[in-house]
Amino acid sequence: xxxxxxxxxxxxxxxxxxxxxxxxxxxxxxxxxxxxxxxxxxxxxxxxxxxxxxxxxxxxxxxxxxxxxxxxxxxxxxxxxxxxxxxxxxxxxxxxxxxxxxxxxxxxxxxxxxxxxxxxxxxxxxxxxxxxxxxxxxxxxxxxxxxxxxxxxxxxxxxxxxxxxxxxxxxxxxxxxxxxxxxxxxxxxxxxxxxxxxxxxxxxxxxxxxxxxxxxxxxxxxxxxxxxxxxxxxxxxxxxxxxxxxxxxxxxxxxxxxxxxxxxxxxxxxxxxxxxxxxxxxxxxxxxxxxxxxxxxxxxxxxxxxxxxxxxxxxxxxxxxxxxxxxxxxxxxxxxxxxxxxxxxxxxxxxxxxxxxxxxxxxxxxxxxxxxxxx
Amino acid sequence: xxxxxxxxxxxxxxxxxxxxxxxxxxxxxxxxxxxxxxxxxxxxxxxxxxxxxxxxxxxxxxxxxxxxxxxxxxxxxxxxxxxxxxxxxxxxxxxxxxxxxxxxxxxxxxxxxxxxxxxxxxxxxxxxxxxxxxxxxxxxxxxxxxxxxxxxxxxxxxxxxxxxxxxxxxxxxxxxxxxxxxxxxxxxxxxxxxxxxxxxxxxxxxxxxxxxxxxxxxxxxxxxxxxxxxxxxxxxxxxxxxxxxxxxxxxxxxxxxxxxxxxxxxxxxxxxxxxxxxxxxxxxxxxxxxxxxxxxxxxxxxxxxxxxxxxxxxxxxxxxxxxxxxxxxxxxxxxxxxxxxxxxxxxxxxxxxxxxxxxxxxxxxxxxxxxxxxxxxxxxxxxxxxxxxxxxxxxxxxxxxxxxxxxxxxxxxxxxxxxxxxxxxxxxxxxxxxxxxxxxxxxxxxxxxxxxxx
Numbered sequence: 001x002x003x004x005x006x007x008x009x010x011x012x013x014x015x016x017x018x019x020x021x022x023x024x025x026x027x028x029x030x031x032x033x034x035x036x037x038x039x040x041x042x043x044x045x046x047x048x049x050x051x052x053x054x055x056x057x058x059x060x061x062x063x064x065x066x067x068x069x070x071x072x073x074x075x076x077x078x079x080x081x082x083x084x085x086x087x088x089x090x091x092x093x094x095x096x097x098x099x100x101x102x103x104x105x106x107x108x109x110x111x112x113x114x115x116x117x118x119x120x121x122x123x124x125x126x127x128x129x130x131x132x133x134x135x136x137x138x139x140x141x142x143x144x145x146x147x148x149x150x151x152x153x154x155x156x157x158x159x160x161x162x163x164x165x166x167x168x169x170x171x172x173x174x175x176x177x178x179x180x181x182x183x184x185x186x187x188x189x190x191x192x193x194x195x196x197x198x199x200x201x202x203x204x205x206x207x208x209x210x211x212x213x214x215x216x217x218x219x220x221x222x223x224x225x226x227x228x229x230x231x232x233x234x235x236x237x238x239x240x241x242x243x244x245x246x247x248x249x250x251x252x253x254x255x256x257x258x259x260x261x262x263x264x265x266x267x268x269x270x271x272x273x274x275x276x277x278x279x280x281x282x283x284x285x286x287x288x289x290x291x292x293x294x295x296x297x298x299x300x301x302x303x304x305x306x307x308x309x310x311x312x313x314x315x316x317x318x319x320x321x322x323x324x325x326x327x328x329x330x331x332x333x334x335x336x337x338x339x340x341x342x343x344x345x346x347x348x349x350x351x352x353x354x355x356x357x358x359x360x361x362x363x364x365x366x367x368x369x370x371x372x373x374x375x
Numbered sequence: 376x377x378x379x380x381x382x383x384x385x386x387x388x389x390x391x392x393x394x395x396x397x398x399x400x401x402x403x404x405x406x407x408x409x410x411x412x413x414x415x416x417x418x419x420x421x422x423x424x425x426x427x428x429x430x431x432x433x434x435x436x437x438x439x440x441x442x443x444x445x446x447x448x449x450x451x452x453x454x455x456x457x458x459x460x461x462x463x464x465x466x467x468x469x470x471x472x473x474x475x476x477x478x479x480x481x482x483x484x485x486x487x488x489x490x491x492x493x494x495x496x497x498x499x500x501x502x503x504x505x506x507x508x509x510x511x512x513x514x515x516x517x518x519x520x521x522x523x524x525x526x527x528x529x530x531x532x533x534x535x536x537x538x539x540x541x542x543x544x545x546x547x548x549x550x551x552x553x554x555x556x557x558x559x560x561x562x563x564x565x566x567x568x569x570x571x572x573x574x575x576x577x578x579x580x581x582x583x584x585x586x587x588x589x590x591x592x593x594x595x596x597x598x599x600x601x602x603x604x605x606x607x608x609x610x611x612x613x614x615x616x617x618x619x620x621x622x623x624x625x626x627x628x629x630x631x632x633x634x635x636x637x638x639x640x641x642x643x644x645x646x647x648x649x650x651x652x653x654x655x656x657x658x659x660x661x662x663x664x665x666x667x668x669x670x671x672x673x674x675x676x677x678x679x680x681x682x683x684x685x686x687x688x689x690x691x692x693x694x695x696x697x698x699x700x701x702x703x704x705x706x707x708x709x710x711x712x713x714x715x716x717x718x719x720x721x722x723x724x725x726x727x728x729x730x731x732x733x734x735x736x737x738x739x740x741x742x743x744x745x746x747x748x749x750x751x752x753x754x755x756x757x758x759x760x761x762x763x764x765x766x767x768x769x770x771x772x773x774x775x776x777x778x779x780x781x782x783x784x785x786x787x788x789x790x791x792x793x794x795x796x797x798x799x800x801x802x803x804x805x806x807x808x809x810x811x812x813x814x815x816x817x818x819x820x821x822x823x824x825x826x827x828x829x
Contacts, residue, residue, distance in 0.1 A: 019643075021681040022724035027595065027710030031724070031731045040729055072595060072710060074644040295714045299594045 002055045004089045006048035013082040017075045018042045024069035024079045029303045033320045035059040038069050038079035041086070054095075060086050061097065062315045064322075065187045065308030066267040071299070084308075087189025096188075099312040104190050107197075111179040112145035113312065122175030124154045128161055133172030135209035139164075139241075141171045142224075145180050146311075146343040147216040152350060153343040157216055159372035160238055166375055167251040169241075171214070179204070181215075183223035188309040198228050205233055214241050216368075218268035218275075218342045219307065225273065237269055239341050239367055243278035246285045253374040256288040261370070262335035263291065264326060264349065265301035266342035279341050282367055286374045294329045302326050306344030323352035331362055341367045389818040390415060391811045392477050392574060394465050394754075395582035397425020398444060398797060399789025399804040401451045403580050406808035408456035412815050415574045416451065417460045417479055420510075422528035423448050425584055426790075429511060429608065431615040431622075433797055434662040435693030441617065445527045452529040460572070462534060468579065468758055472784025473818040475576045483567035485535035485543070486521070490562035493531035497521045500557035502548065507539045509619075513609045516619030521554050521563075525617060535563075577818035578784050578811045581768060582804065583754055585790040588641025588649065588743040596640065596741060597712040602626060603719055604712055604739045607636075607659055614666045622670070624738075630671045631737035635721045636660045637709050638680040642744030651765055653744035654794040657684045660742045661694050664702040676702045677734055679709050679723055687796065707732075712739055745794040758785055767793045778807040786810050 010016060024038040025031045031038070036059040045052055054060070060083055069079040090096055091104075103113035110118045124147075133140045141164070147157040164171055179201055186194035205213070213235045215221040221237040245251035261283055269275045276298045283291055296302045305315070305322040327349060330338040338353070340346055349364045391407050393400045396418030404414040416423070428448075430440035451457055460479050467478040486497075498504060501519035509516040511524040520539040523531060535543065535554075542548035542565060555563045587608050590598035597604045603626060605613075612618040613625070624630065638660060642653040657680070664676050683704070685691040698704060709723035719736045747766035748754070755762050761769040761781045768791045771779035778786050788807035789800045 019681060020726055021639075021708035022706075022726040023708040023710050025710075025724035025726075025731055026707060026722055028731070037724070037729065039724060039726060068710070072646075074639070074646055074708070076645045300711055300713070 001053060002090070002093060002095055003051045003053055004086075005050065006045045006052035007050070009052075009082070009085060010045050013085060014077060015042050015046055015082065018046070018077045019075055021074065023072050023074060027068045027072055029066060029068065029305075029322055030059075030062045030064065030315070034062045034315060034317045036062045038083065042077070042079060042082065045082075054086065054089060057086075058316050060090070061309075061313055062317075063308050064267070064303045064305050064310050066303035067271045068303070071271050084187055084189055088191055089189075091189040097313060100188055100309065103309070103312045104185060104188065104193065107180050107182070107185050108193060112149065113180065113184055114145055114149050116149045119176050121148050121178055122173070124148055124157060125161070125173065125175070128158070130161065131172040133174055133208060133210070137170055137172040138212060139169060139171035140205070140208070140210045140213045141173050142181070142213050142215045142220055143173060143178060144215060144217040144220045144343065146347070148178070150343065150347065152347060153216075156343060156346065156366040156368050159366070159368040160216060162372045162375070163242060163251065163368060167245045169245075177204075181220040181223050183219040183227070184309050184311070186223065186227060187307070194227075202228060202231050206231065212236070214238050216343060218266045218273070219344065222268045222272050237273075237275060237341070239269070239279040239282055240275065242367070242371060243281045246282055251371075253286055253371070255374040257286050257370065257374050258288040259337045260290045260292055260335050261337040261339050262294050262330050262333045263297070263367075264294070264304070264330070264338055264340040264345055265298055266340055266345045267301070267303050267307055269341060270298060270301055279367055282371055283339060286370060289370075289374075292333045292335055294333045296329065302329070304345045304348040306348040311344055311347070321352060321355075323348040324356060327352040327356055327358060327362060331358065335362065337370070338362055338364045339367055339370055340364070388413065389473075389577035389815040389822065390575065391815060392465070392475065392576035392579045393417065393582060394579065395425070395584055395789070395791070396423030396451075396461065397582060397584045397789060398427045398447070399584070399800050399807075400425070400580070400582035401447050402801050402804040403582060403788050403808040403811065404451055404457050405447065405454065406805055407811055407815070408454045410812050412456065412812065414457045415460065415477075415479070415576065416457055417463050417465050419462070419464050420524065421462050421484070421522075421532070421534040422524050422530070423451060423459070423461060424525070424527070424529065427797060428525060428527070429513070429615075430611050431618075432662060432666065434658040435687075435689040437662070437665075441527060448527065448529040459530065461530060465757070466571075472814060473577050473821065475579055475784065477574050477576060477579070479572045479574060481570040481572060483569050484532065485537075485540075485563060485565050485567050486533045487562045487564050487567075488530060488532045490560045491532045492560055492562075493523060493528075493533065494559075495523070495533070496557040496559065497533055497554035497563060500553040502541055502553055503539060507536060512612045512619050513606070515609055515612055533562075578786065578814040579758065580786045580788050580807050580811055581754070581758060581760065581780070581791055582788040582807075583748055583751070583791045585794070586746045586748050588746050590640050590741045590743055592647060593640060595711040596637065596709070597714075597719070597739075598741060601712065601714060601719055601739075603631075603737060604741065606741050606743045607656065607663060608743065610663050610740045614663065614670070624667060624670055626738070631674065632671070633675045633734075633736050634664075634667050634671075634677070634738045634740065635734055635736040636664060636676070636678045636740045636742060637721070638678065638742045639708060640741040640743050641746070643681065649744060649746065649765070651794065652684065654684070655796045656742040656744065658687070658690055658693065658796070660740070661685075661697045663740065665697045665700065668697075668700045668702060678702060678704045679707050679721070680704060681706070681708050687798070705732075745790060748791070751791070758782065760785060763793075767791065778803060778810050784814055
């Protein structure tokens with residue numbers, strides 16, 4: 001038994017507005033492969049009376065928080081946030097998967113969910129001689145946890161630094177002082193820890209006088225933009241910055257990249273924040289590159305299954321992976337390069353390519369890496 | 376450049392100004408004219424007829440839409456008490472109830488309506504014949520740069536499309552005008568200018584109709600990306616004997632074997648600020664599913680719906696009939712349309728099964744909702760009218776003042792006030808005519824008293 005009170009949840013998330021049309025479940029990428037059914041969860045909460053038993057509802061951890069459900073709901077109900085709220089009930093009772101526990105604890109102690117030591121966060125850039133952010137610097141480059149620690153994602157951060165330096169952008173980093181943004185913590189249902197981190201980070205940025213921030217990851221970008229208390233700080237995803245530099249001709253590509261590229265829209269850049277054109281504009285500026293679109297692109301982009309804490313959770317049906325479906329779609333589109341702009345997508349898609357033995361046919365690269373190659 | 380305004384129908388007793396020549400405007404005009412009063416009926420497009428002229432059959436009786444409408448159009452065109460201003464717009468209204476003054480802009484057709492017989496030789500000769508997208512056919516058929524929107528047009532007078540005509544857009548069209556050479560009536564006149572006509576009216580009926588929802592605002596449904604995803608209005612033209620395929624339901628010559636209809640596209644949708652039910656789509660789709668069943672033997676037809684609203688006379692019975700014929704109704708609001716090979720796939724949850732489903736389709740029809748006209752705001756400003764929270768014209772009272780507006784003497788008829796089917800539109804128009812006649816009778820009395828006092 002994992003009994004919670006349903007009624008306050010139905011009120012908090014306006015679940016009485018739901019007309020049970022099923023648009024959420026019809027588009028849910030997980031509903032096709034697991035028991036997750038956002039519409040049914042809403043109806044169960046509405047009809048639960050006093051108590052709702054979360055016991056056995058493991059599928060709530062399948063949700064990747066891609067936001068397909070909430071972005072399409074005709075009644076503006078938000079099934080995704082409802083699921084995050086229900087995860088909160090699991091967290092509160094301490095009934096979470098050991099991996100979730102580890103990620104949360106690591107975030108609390110080490111400032112990252114990857115169980116990596118805090119004092120190694122800036123190590124990736126040791127040889128780059130980056131400026132430490134100080135008041136008056138134009139941009140704070142918020143690197144993020146995965147690009148700081150993961151060897152594959154570090155290449156993205158290094159590429160981005162090359163591009164920013166080439167364009168003469170005045171930016172600084174926080175090195176070991178950088179702390180996790182809390183995006184995944186919030187989506188794993190640990191709202192208390194998230195609020196604490198948001199408060200702490202906001203104080204830090206305020207103290208440093210940060211006016212403009214750019215991020216490697218759409219997840220960090222989204223949490224600063226949409227979940228943090230309003231703080232007057234303008235945050236951009238790096239693809240927005242690069243698209244602006246390309247348009248102003250402050251960033252020009254002299255190299256050539258004779259490749260057929262397809263772009264995978266990360267959920268937290270596209271569906272969550274409506275940024276579809278800027279990443280494509282950067283790719284389109286690369287000489288020699290041919291862009292092709294997969295059938296599911298932009299608002300219809302298929303989630304890679306890496307969001308919502310799913311980087312640390314296999315889910316209830318690990319045998320079918322969305323990232324593998326996505327890689328097959330990229331191959332069908334005739335692409336040689338599967339480009340993306342998110343460290344989570346990069347890692348899940350990379351793994352899928354390896355799993356499908358497609359390394360000789362398809363390369364997964366971040367837009368920053370492609371752009372840096374074309375300099 | 377513009378000619379001086381002329382004055383229409385002065386000294387002939389009180390008149391009504393009716394704005395919009397769809398079924399609402401036609402019906403209101405006919406009722407007022409039959410009662411013995413004058414009507415100025417103003418229609419923006421080249422012909423009266425409106426949306427109803429685009430429909431094939433009507434639900435639930437399956438009467439042919441144009442067979443009901445055409446006689447009314449002809450009556451309105453011929454009625455001695457109706458002054459018809461087509462290809463014209465009301466541009467200014469002053470005055471008050473009993474004493475309005477309106478200015479009508481008559482756009483140049485570049486055709487002399489007195490001389491044109493409607494024979495169509497000009498259109499056959501036009502360099503752009505078969506190359507201009509036809510609005511009447513919801514963009515699916517092609518016409519020339521000189522055209523009548525449909526064969527039953529009233530008036531049956533050709534119009535040169537100023538946005539398409541080679542001469543009007545480029546200043547030159549070959550060595551000679553092909554249309555002019557072809558016209559045996561000498562009706563083509565490229566020197567025509569717009570004309571302004573001032574009319575007086577005791578009362579005004581606004582019957583400006585509706586637009587349909589643009590489904591590209593729901594990008595997950597693939598409209599505009601997949602050619603075989605069409606709107607219900609486009610389906611209507613495909614099914615119509617007067618449409619681009621002469622009633623054959625096909626886009627490429629082959630008949631679709633699997634059809635999926637999707638209800639509530641751009642209706643009941645708060646995320647797009649379209650929270651209302653469009654009221655006609657449930658039955659329009661039932662009718663279209665019936666037509667598909669009727670004309671495509673063996674077709675597999677699926678209708679995805681949220682709720683079925685079959686509230687009118689004969690509606691539930693028609694819904695029963697269509698299901699009995701073998702049309703499969705599945706409860707669920709499809710989330711997306713994808714392409715798989717050369718087929719479309721509609722992804723939905725069948726909410727009664729409680730399972731996500733994928734249904735293959737050769738043709739997907741989106742039941743697009745009714746929207747306020749894109750220029751409703753500017754019309755409202757010109758007429759001094761209020762719009763409701765959804766952008767339709769606001770009635771004076773939701774129960775007992777459904778044809779009156781906030782401005783005395785100005786009345787509402789048809790879908791400009793909110794979504795309606797044809798019978799409700801006709802009833803609303805007749806109610807507006809009744810309210811107009813009250814105003815006109817009172818004005819006549821005042822005029823008679825003033826005349827006697829002189």
